Amino acid sequence: MSLRGADTLGGRAAVAGIGATEFSKDSGRSELALAVEAVGAALDDAGLAPDDVDGMVTFTMDTSPEITVAQAAGIGELSFFSRVHYGGGAACATVQQAALAVAAGIAETVVCYRAFNERSGRRFGSGVQQREPSAEGAALGWVLPSGLLTPASWVAMAAQRYLHTYGLEPEVFGHVAVVDRKYAATNPAAHFHGRPITLADHAASRWIVEPLRLLDCCQETDGGQAIVVTSVERARGLRHPPAVIAAAAQGAGRAQEQMTGFYRDDITGLPESGVVARQLWRSSGLTPAGIDVAILYDHFTPFVLTQLEEFGFCGRGEGAGFVAEERIPLNTHGGQLGEAYLHGMNGIAEGVRQIRGSAVNQVEGAGHVLVTAGTGVPTSGLILAQDA
Amino acid sequence: MGEPAAGRDADVDDPLYERLASYEGQPAATAVRGRDPVNAPMIRHWCEALGHPLPADGSAPPTMLQVWTMAGLTEPSRQTDDDAPGGRSAAYEGLLGALDEAGCTSVVATNCEQEYVRTLTPGEEIVFDSVIESVSPRKRTGLGTGYFVTTRMDVRAGGTLVGTHRFRILKYRPAEPRSTGEPPAGRARKGNRRPRPVINRDNAGFWAGVEREQLLFQRCTACGTARFPWLPGCNGCGAREWTAEEASGRGTVHSFVVMHHPPFPAFDPPYAVALVELEEGVRIVAQLAGISYRRVRIGMPVRVDFARLEGEDEGLVLPVFRPAGPVGDEEPVCVGDALPPLDVPVTRTLIVAGALASRDFQDVHHDAEAARERGSPDIFMNILTTNGLVGRYVSEWAGPAARLRRVAIRLGVPNRPGDTMTLTGRVTAVRPAPAAEEHGPGRTVELSIRGANAAGDHVTGTVLVELPGRDGKGARG
Incomplete structure (x- = not known):
């Protein structure tokens, strides 16, 4: 687990359970209730009881503390609890934290969760208009008075430069949207179940922040998702075949920012994703050719292309062509554009389903799944594998 | 002076406002004739008082437009048909009377916006119509509580329109004296703030x-x-x-976005926000100004400017970037060009002579004792003089062949005897002028103007001026 050498975490822990609430535009219940419900569903899926849990991990952004979720979910004493920062960049890192705790013997069974009313409550897409004068607030404060206020706008700044650098038009982002919506159309849990789109639909959708259109943007969702992590040995005795955590990594780049990485030498890439990619490949011994399904974080389409490039699936500027040719099964649940925006946690669940062979859009013989987390922020990634 | 950015009064119910608002759209003056024909002595007197260049063709400087509409000291303007004294309509008398009754007996001009269709020459007689365009809800300002009244006047001569004149005054009840430097009370806190x-x-x-x-x-x-x-x-x-x-302020657009959705009250979508790479090698995010969002391109040269925001954002200064470098072919006037600053010593003589030369006999502009009774420590410059000084500043820079098309100003802190007002300006846009038979091809240049004294901005505004030809003759002072 380092920038300089392969780690020893791979193969020590596995995902044994996944559980979610329905994904909706108005859950009608509290974020805490959603979290508790998702945790309960994940434990049921694993065949474990609340008393089996001794660790919990969530996002710093989550409004439901580990102790309160535990309290309401029937979970008792905890020997490990942790939170990961940087928005959706935390998603895969929650599983990494859980795996670390399990591998070190600090906890035996850890539940990772994320739950919010992101559509009916605080909508990220409605933008930011003020920040406290902390170091973190000041970092975003450089752009707010000029009216660069939304996640879409922060991504669009990099996307515009990307298009310019590679001589592309905004319509190329439509390939990601079309693929996501194709898989969502056959996923009953997806918001856009039964509603595929074409490139023409994408190109005809209205501007949100040029060069991003409405159909480049993910859903805003109410819901909860939980993931149960335990040792591979323990997982083998549970209800489903283990989804082994073959590699897990976090990454931040030099001069890293949160969504406003405008000041680095080249803004057409995502160096933090590159940091994650190098570790995942080195620790797993895999290459892009060994990946059967890629679940790439897609709050906005452009960074899916950048991630494909950072992970080495294709060359710089070639992401759109790679997606257009569907050279790898991508976001088979419909992604966050098609299924739901659960801050990346629903993507981990899809990775687990692919490994188990139970996905609605199952890729035959999926042995290795790459899952990534929030982009444009310090981020994380996982390679899930079938048990050897 | 007025604080047009002042907060709305806390009380919601204001029966007076409803009564005042009923005057909106009614005439303030109808077919009123100027007190005197346009004449050379008044032109010369006004130019001398303000230090304004005397137009070589004998015409009146465009910024004298309002002067020709002013009543005399004792004699009212002549009405084409008798109506009310001072050329004011019954409606306007009613509006001002209602404000007086409510204790809003003091008046100060805050904004003046003039468009010039053609110049006036001696001998011409002007006739004007004026309409009550709007009355604001009750506002609390640094001067006191009152109402902004905006009128719009069309000035004609020989049966054709020569110019329009939009004027905003604050009719207010003077506030109790307070120490200077205190922030104005009742400022709005949220809403449209950036x-x-x-x-x-x-x-x-x-x-x-x-x-x-x-x-x-x-x-x-x-x-x-x-x-x-x-x-x-x-x-x-x-x-x-x-x-x-x-930083030198020069840079290029490294990337940009155009904001469409969702809307934010302080912004007016669609608008462009750029990531500018400065020539020193660092990048900064800022809004672009002086260019349509449609024309922004990566790589275009830009130059920094500093936007002083108004309204609820008064006091906020932000860096913005404007397109730099020649806008068209061989054009010597470039966006971002700065006009040479002009220091205007604000003497008692300038204030008094300027007021009288513009036929403004309000006592606060010449009688110190009367000014003190009205809450001002001394006499202060009238808006017609300020407007004329802005015209002078631009005319001196643009040269005698240029034609002023529009002057829009907003007053801030007063100019009082002993102040020095420094006028500065910057070119914010250059575009081809609409075809004018008499003058041939030219360019319309938009200028952003500021006049500041030690207490702050006395005047901010924008000016449109047409410069002749492409050779830039007389265009650079």
């Missing part, structure tokens, strides 16, 4: 620079790396010693 810079000890130096219209970045003392955003240490070498350096 997001504020997030200022802390690490970056305060940058924002202090912006206040002074300097764009500052950091440079590492140890390794020389230029740094932005501001941080207390260097990412290149970890050293914590640094100096602040002023």
Whole structure:
């Protein structure tokens, strides 16, 4: 687990359970209730009881503390609890934290969760208009008075430069949207179940922040998702075949920012994703050719292309062509554009389903799944594998 | 002077306002004739009082437009048909009377916006119509509580329109004297306010620079790396010693976005926000000004400007970037060009002579004792003189062949005897002028003008001026 050498975490822990609430535009219940419900569903899926849990991990952004979720979910004493920062960049890192705790013997069974009313409550897409004068607030404060206020706008700044650098038009982002919506159309849990789109639909959708259109943007969702992590040995005795955590990594780049990485030498890439990619490949011994399904974080389409490039699936500027040719099964649940925006946690669940062979859009013989987390922020990634 | 950015009064119910608002759209004056024909002595007197160049063709400077509409000291303007004294309609008398009754007996002009269709020459007689365009809800200002009244006047001569004149006054009940420098009471706090810079000890130096219209970045003392955003240490070498350096302000658009959705009250979508790479090698995010969002391109040269915001954002200064470099072929006047500053000593003579030359006999502009009774420590400059000085400043820069098309000004702090007002200006847009038979092809230049004294901005405004030809003759002062 380092920038300089392969780690020893791979193969020590596995995902044994996944559980979610329905994904909706108005859950009608509290974020805490959603979290508790998702945790309960994940434990049921694993065949474990609340008393089996001794660790919990969530996002710093989550409004439901580990102790309160535990309290309401029937979970008792905890020997490990942790939170990961940087928005959706935390998603895969929650599983990494859980795996670390399990591998070190600090906890035996850890539940990772994320739950919010992101559509009916605080909508990220409605933008930011003020920040406290902390170091973190000041970092975003450089752009707010000029009216660069939304996640879409922060991504669009990099996307515009990307298009310019590679001589592309905004319509190329439509390939990601079309693929996501194709898989969502056959996923009953997806918001856009039964509603595929074409490139023409994408190109005809209205501007949100040029060069991003409405159909480049993910859903805003109410819901909860939980993931149960335990040792591979323990997982083998549970209800489903283990989804082994073959590699897990976090990454931040030099001069890293949160969504406003405008000041680095080249803004057409995502160096933090590159940091994650190098570790995942080195620790797993895999290459892009060994990946059967890629679940790439897609709050906005452009960074899916950048991630494909950072992970080495294709060359710089070639992401759109790679997606257009569907050279790898991508976001088979419909992604966050098609299924739901659960801050990346629903993507981990899809990775687990692919490994188990139970996905609605199952890729035959999926042995290795790459899952990534929030982009444009310090981020994380996982390679899930079938048990050897 | 007025504080047009003042907060709305806290009381919601205001029966007076409803009564005042009923006058909106009614005439303020109908077919009123000027007190005197346009004449050479008044032109010369006005030019001498303001130090304005005397037009060689004998015409009246365009910024004298309002002068020809002013009543005399004792004699009212002549009505084409008798109506009310002073040329005012019954409706306008009613509106002003209602304000007087409510205790809003003081008046101060806050804004003047004039468009000039053609120049006036001696012998012409003007006739004007004026309409009550709007009355604001009750506002609390630094001067007192009152109402802004906006009128729009069409000035004709020989049966054709020569110019329009939109004028805003504050009719107010004087506030109790208070110490200067106190922030105006009742400022709106939320609503349409723009997001504020997030200022802390690490970056305060940058924002202090912006206040002074300097764009500052950091440079590492140890390794020389230029740094932005501001941080207390260097990412290149970890050293914590640094100096602040002023950027030239020149850069290129490295990337940009066009904001469409969702709408934010302080912004008017669609609008462009750019990531500008400064020539010193650092990047900064800022809005673009002086260019349609449709025309923004990566790589285009830009130059920094400093936007002083108004309304609820009064006091906020932000760096913005404008297109730099020649806008068209061989055009010597470029966006971003600064006009040479002009210092105007505000003498008692200038204030009094300017007021009288513009036929403004309000006592606060010539009688210090009367001014004190009305809450001002001394006499202060009238808006017609300010308007004329802005016209003078632009005319001196643009040369005698230029034609003023529009002057829109807003008053801030007063100009009082002993002040020095420094006028500065900047070219904010250059475009081909509409075809004019008499003058041939030319360019319309948009200027942003400020006149500041030690207490702050006395006047801010925009001016449109047409410059002849493409050779730029007489275009650079």
